[in-house]
Amino acid sequence: MRNRQATQLIFELSQPGTGEEYIPAVNFTEDDIRSFLPAEELATELPPLPEVSEPVLIRHFINLSQQNMSVDTHCYPLGSCTMKYNPKRNDRLAQLPGFQNIHPYQPVETIQGLLKVLYSLQEMLAEIAGMDAVTLQPAAGAHGELTALLIAAAYFRHRGEHRNTVLIPDVAHGTNPASAAMAGFRTVEVKSNAHGLVDLDDLQSKLNHQTAVFMITNPNTLGLFETQIRGIAEMVHGVGGLVYMDGANMNAMMGIVRPGDCGADMMHFNPHKTFSGPHGGGGPGAGPVAVKKDLADFLPVPVIVEKAPGQFALDEDRPLSIGKVRSFYGNIGVLLRTYAYIRTQGAEGLHRVSQRAVLNANYLLSQLRNIIPVPHGSRCLHEFVASALKIKTSRGVSAMDIAKRLLDYGFHAPTVYFPLIVKEALMIEPTETESKATLDALVEALRLIMQEPPELVREAPHTTAISRPDEVQAARKPILKWTPSADGSNG
Amino acid sequence: MAYLPQTEEEVRAMLAAIGVPDIDSLFASIPSDVRLNRPLQLPPALTELELTQHLEEVASQNQGTHQFTCFLGGGAYDHFIPAVVDFVASRSEFYTSYTPYQPEVSQGNLQVFFEYQTLITQLTGMDVSNASLYDGASALAEAVLMALGSQPGRRRVIVPENVHPEYRTVLATYLRYTSAEIVLVPTPKGIVEPEALSQALDAGSVACVILQQPNFFGCVESAGRISEITHQAGAILIAVVDPISLGMLRRPGDYGADIVVAEGQPLGLPMAWGGPYLGILACRETFLRRLPGRLVGQTVDRRGNRCWVLTLQTREQHIRREKATSNICTNQGLMALRATVYLAAMGPGGLRRVAEACLQKAHRLYRQLIEKTGLKPLFSAPFFKEFALQANSADEVVELLEGAQHEGFFAGLPLGRWYPQYADALLIAVTEKRTEQGMDHLVETLSNLRRRG
Numbered sequence: 029m030r031n032r033q034a035t036q037l038i039f040e041l042s043q044p045g046t047g048e049e050y051i052p053a054v055n056f057t058e059d060d061i062r063s064f065l066p067a068e069e070l071a072t073e074l075p076p077l078p079e080v081s082e083p084v085l086i087r088h089f090i091n092l093s094q095q096n097m098s099v100d101t102h103c104y105p106l107g108s109c110t111m112k113y114n115p116k117r118n119d120r121l122a123q124l125p126g127f128q129n130i131h132p133y134q135p136v137e138t139i140q141g142l143l144k145v146l147y148s149l150q151e152m153l154a155e156i157a158g159m160d161a162v163t164l165q166p167a168a169g170a171h172g173e174l175t176a177l178l179i180a181a182a183y184f185r186h187r188g189e190h191r192n193t194v195l196i197p198d199v200a201h202g203t204n205p206a207s208a209a210m211a212g213f214r215t216v217e218v219k220s221n222a223h224g225l226v227d228l229d230d231l232q233s234k235l236n237h238q239t240a241v242f243m244i245t246n247p248n249t250l251g252l253f254e255t256q257i258r259g260i261a262e263m264v265h266g267v268g269g270l271v272y273m274d275g276a277n278m279n280a281m282m283g284i285v286r287p288g289d290c291g292a293d294m295m296h297f298n299p300h301k302t303f304s305g306p307h308g309g310g311g312p313g314a315g316p317v318a319v320k321k322d323l324a325d326f327l328p329v330p331v332i333v334e335k336a337p338g339q340f341a342l343d344e345d346r347p348l349s350i351g352k353v354r355s356f357y358g359n360i361g362v363l364l365r366t367y368a369y370i371r372t373q374g375a376e377g378l379h380r381v382s383q384r385a386v387l388n389a390n391y392l393l394s395q396l397r398n399i400i401p402v403p404h405g406s407r408c409l410h411e412f413v414a415s416a417l418k419i420k421t422s423r424g425v426s427a428m429d430i431a432k433r434l435l436d437y438g439f440h441a442p443t444v445y446f447p448l449i450v451k452e453a454l455m456i457e458p459t460e461t462e463s464k465a466t467l468d469a470l471v472e473a474l475r476l477i478m479q480e481p482p483e484l485v486r487e488a489p490h491t492t493a494i495s496r497p498d499e500v501q502a503a504r505k506p507i508l509k510w511t512p513s514a515d516g517s518n519g
Numbered sequence: 520m521a522y523l524p525q526t527e528e529e530v531r532a533m534l535a536a537i538g539v540p541d542i543d544s545l546f547a548s549i550p551s552d553v554r555l556n557r558p559l560q561l562p563p564a565l566t567e568l569e570l571t572q573h574l575e576e577v578a579s580q581n582q583g584t585h586q587f588t589c590f591l592g593g594g595a596y597d598h599f600i601p602a603v604v605d606f607v608a609s610r611s612e613f614y615t616s617y618t619p620y621q622p623e624v625s626q627g628n629l630q631v632f633f634e635y636q637t638l639i640t641q642l643t644g645m646d647v648s649n650a651s652l653y654d655g656a657s658a659l660a661e662a663v664l665m666a667l668g669s670q671p672g673r674r675r676v677i678v679p680e681n682v683h684p685e686y687r688t689v690l691a692t693y694l695r696y697t698s699a700e701i702v703l704v705p706t707p708k709g710i711v712e713p714e715a716l717s718q719a720l721d722a723g724s725v726a727c728v729i730l731q732q733p734n735f736f737g738c739v740e741s742a743g744r745i746s747e748i749t750h751q752a753g754a755i756l757i758a759v760v761d762p763i764s765l766g767m768l769r770r771p772g773d774y775g776a777d778i779v780v781a782e783g784q785p786l787g788l789p790m791a792w793g794g795p796y797l798g799i800l801a802c803r804e805t806f807l808r809r810l811p812g813r814l815v816g817q818t819v820d821r822r823g824n825r826c827w828v829l830t831l832q833t834r835e836q837h838i839r840r841e842k843a844t845s846n847i848c849t850n851q852g853l854m855a856l857r858a859t860v861y862l863a864a865m866g867p868g869g870l871r872r873v874a875e876a877c878l879q880k881a882h883r884l885y886r887q888l889i890e891k892t893g894l895k896p897l898f899s900a901p902f903f904k905e906f907a908l909q910a911n912s913a914d915e916v917v918e919l920l921e922g923a924q925h926e927g928f929f930a931g932l933p934l935g936r937w938y939p940q941y942a943d944a945l946l947i948a949v950t951e952k953r954t955e956q957g958m959d960h961l962v963e964t965l966s967n968l969r970r971r972g
Contacts, residue, residue: 038859155559
């Protein structure tokens with residue numbers, strides 16, 4: 029059924045002379061062009077782009093689309109990524125001409141509707157966060173982390189304090205230490221205790237007057253709520269530091285706990301996770317940052333303000349601002365979907381979303397823990413981490429093998445080998461939008477896989493068009509683009 | 520609520536299987552002193568019909584380029600988007616998937632990103648492209664970090680004043696807590712003057728020179744000359760380009776740029792008030808290990824089939840943590856898909872046609888505005904699709920823009936917003952979508968306004 033011709037590279041499908049004409053030609057000679065532009069700045073030949081007719085182009089890309097698993101076609105329990113269903117109304121509404129056809133430098137009086145929505149979104153996010161002010165500018169979660177850390181750096185500099193250290197638990201996402209390094213901080217890792225929570229003694233020993241920020245993901249990447257959070261915040265504040273909460277896992281907490289009420293001073297949201305923005309094959313996301321009052325003056329410019337009731341403006345005149353972290357104002361398309369999602373759910377709906385996400389994860393945990401060990405307890409919030417260590421030792425089947433075999437059963441794999449503190453980790457997050465029947469089918473698939481002959485599992489997947497690509501070769505001799513000479517050697 | 524698939528009966532069965540009496544028990548680990556003991560204060564929930572009516576009403580309070588004729592540019596442009604771009608990007612197998620961690624079930628995305636990387640190298644003449652970054656401005660900041668990282672002894676970054684002001688602000692934000700120093704080079708003639716650049720390029724301290732081509736004022740720079748001067752000083756040349764201009768202008772790889780960044784919005788992305796957009800970043804092979812973001816490479820599977828995977832991941836945050844080349848995690852996958860479809864649809868001839876239409880229409884409008892309205896060119900340098908004109912005063916700029924808006928035009932950007940010295944000037948961008956009739960009407964409108972004023 030797979031159309032191998034259509035999934036050749038677009039360059040291999042190129043037929044000079046078959047390109048479509050999408051716009052009218054202008055009557056122009058080389059001399060005309062040279063009268064406008066100096067000859068030495070003109071290209072001597074056209075970029076060697078492919079030329080394909082529209083039917084060839086469409087068949088190519090539609091066949092490629094069918095080479096993907098996606099939330100709309102498969103259960104996608106990829107831990108930490110919150111692959112929930114993306115309501116179609118949000119897509120339709122974000123694409124209204126009154127939102128799509130807006131130039132970023134239009135006069136503010138022509139974009140009052142948009143500003144009203146974004147202002148209202150800021151207020152809703154501040155309420156969900158338990159914080160005072162919000163910027164919508166960051167383009168992704170990691171970008172939000174960087175923004176918040178730059179805010180912290182500016183805050184301390186403004187106060188004349190020299191603090192150069194960011195403390196990060198060992199279970200954190202890699203973006204946390206990478207963002208801290210980009211904002212000019214030194215990072216220090218804080219250990220987890222046997223329960224998967226922050227080791228308070230270790231934290232205490234690393235807190236001092238150099239501590240700028242303690243970054244914590246709560247619930248953490250094991251799907252556990254950091255029960256000591258209030259005490260941790262007091263310890264960090266006690267040495268004059270700030271608490272940053274990575275909001276990657278907000279899907280477990282909406283309307284139940286607010287980071288601001290736990291003592292966090294800043295946080296970011298991942299609207300593409302929590303608020304159902306489609307993941308787009310890896311972006312665009314967004315990374316709004318919420319902060320407490322003392323940090324509000326440092327937010328990136330411009331800030332959307334309500335000048336008079338119902339009259340919105342962009343405030344650029346904020347002398348303490350960190351500046352800008354990207355051009356223009358943010359990933360508006362993602363933010364509009366966020367607004368649409370929150371407005372459809374309301375307070376009760378968001379609360380129920382978190383309840384059902386946690387219910388689904390715990391149900392799956394209760395059914396799976398007898399099949400694959402889950403080292404950190406019998407309960408979780410939105411996700412949990414199983415370990416394939418036992419079957420790896422006894423039968424030579426790794427977490428990756430199990431993940432690959434799940435693809436044959438029609439499920440996307442969980443996140444594997446993360447967090448780093450769990451050996452042979454399988455991080456599973458079903459989200460609230462999977463039915464009980466789907467969860468039961470996932471359990472059944474894993475039960476069968478655990479009983480299958482190891483060599484069958486080790487060679488999985490068997491039903492996909494390709495299986496176990498050679499990643500070592502890809503990295504050793506990188507081929508990062510198509511070139512005419514490499515054409516079709518084994519396609 | 521139809522959004523949630525569990526029935527009440529199933530919820531009870533699941534709770535029983537877990538062994539708890541109710542859902543609240545699942546949250547027992549959360550201490551009571553941090554819990555929110557009231558409902559969130561949010562506006563009441565809306566059904567799909569109510570939400571649709573609400574957002575249609577809100578959207579109608581915006582006046583977009585479907586109602587106004589747009590001559591605004593400054594890094595975002597009203598180019599034509601072929602239907603195939605929207606159609607392919609609306610395939611939910613693309614837009615509801617995620618980063619291709621499992622290559623066996625992500626070959627669609629991986630191949631698209633491989634094609635994207637190839638198309639970007641074809642367009643720019645560079646050796647390698649990553650699979651995209653957030654936008655043009657943050658891509659520039661990442662490029663500068665690459666340049667600084669590759670030359671530890673050199674800490675100065677030369678930034679001409681005619682580089683997009685917001686890109687300069689973003690760069691300053693990214694560099695604030697590093698040891699790098701930004702050196703601003705004035706561009707009183709609109710373009711980078713070789714002598715001014717030579718002066719700034721003193722002995723051995725400059726890591727990189729940024730050249731925007733065409734620059735923020737729309738002017739076309741002497742890129743080859745700038746490249747030569749930069750390289751003579753041992754510095755790296757980072758070119759910031761408008762991808763549409765590459766249907767006509769020399770490719771940065773052909774004049775010696777070491778790293779190229781671009782805002783990919785003109786390649787089939789809606790303007791959408793500034794985002795989501797697409798950060799293009801390509802470079803010479805020597806900088807490969809310093810590239811931020813995802814990279815897709817070709818390989819073979821265990822049966823010998825050609826296929827694609829994420830590769831060289833040891834550069835990235837999930838492996839290297841604080842030592843990664845960048846903190847970036849996701850790319851702008853869906854936007855890279857749009858650019859891929861756009862470039863494949865347009866092909867070399869189509870891209871050329873768009874570039875020619877922009878050039879011809881921009882020059883037609885320029886000539887007529889100067890002849891018939893008395894506005895003066897701010898600079899005399901050659902330009903591509905965007906140009907700056909000078910009025911009598913900052914007040915007149917405001918009057919002209921407001922008057923034109925009254926007649927259905929977004930006529931231009933007041934330059935005083937970023938350049939106090941050019942407060943009496945406006946920046947006008949012309950794309951292939953502008954018609955002769957529309958442009959004539961703008962000329963007439965501005966000329967009437969000037970006569971009346």
